[in-house]
Amino acid sequence: MKLRRKHKFAAEVATSSLNDIMFFLLLFFLIISTVANPNVIKLLLPKAAASQQLSKKQVTLSVDANKQYFIDKKPVDPANLETELKTIMAGIAEPTVVVRFDKTLTVQDLVDVLQTGAKLNIKMVMATSK
Template identity: 30%
Template sequence: MELKRRNKVSAEFSMSSMTDIIFLLLIFFMITSSAISQSAIEVKLPQSAAGDPNVQDPTSVSITEDGKYFVNDKEIAKENLENYLVNELKGVQNPTFTIRADENTKHKDVIFAMGIAETHKFNLAIATTEQE
């Protein structure tokens, strides 16, 4: 006697739950990505007062392509640069200097001057020109 099974196992896979999950993930990523980009756009930068009398011209460190250092147009040997800057900025309320490096200057020369600023907690600015 042959018995027939009444419950057949279906080999089909229902994709409806998978599409729901993918749809929810898509909505989640769309919402989070737009929220991130909006917050970056809404940053308001502070404005500076033009002609503030308390601001003094910072000391300028120029670095030529061949690695020569100049402080306020006076040539200084690399070995003496740190001592010269410390003496130059001693007693200044906000010690600051600007690095003016030639576009072909080696990175190690610029990093050397930046290291001096980091060691002595000097404020630092790097001069650039506007692109045309």
């Protein structure tokens, strides 16, 4: 007497957790893409206890440890800094420049940059790390 099973077992792939995994991956990449900043020049910023957020259109002036000046990732000669800032800020009502200054540079270098902004009536804001 031969006994047969009525139901054959078929291999199945459990996809119920696949939706959760895809959701978390999508969320992860969305968060990373908003945090990433394409205008990044590696600097060691000084630390500050309090910070202020700006909501206006801003121009970033970065000075690295080798005293190379960058306006929004574009290298600028220090002698032409005033003319470059004047041309960039020509059409902006309330010009604001975020100064990202390497902490290894001297205070006199920072004062020279701030005097240039004061001469052009540009609001200069110092970027710091937390």
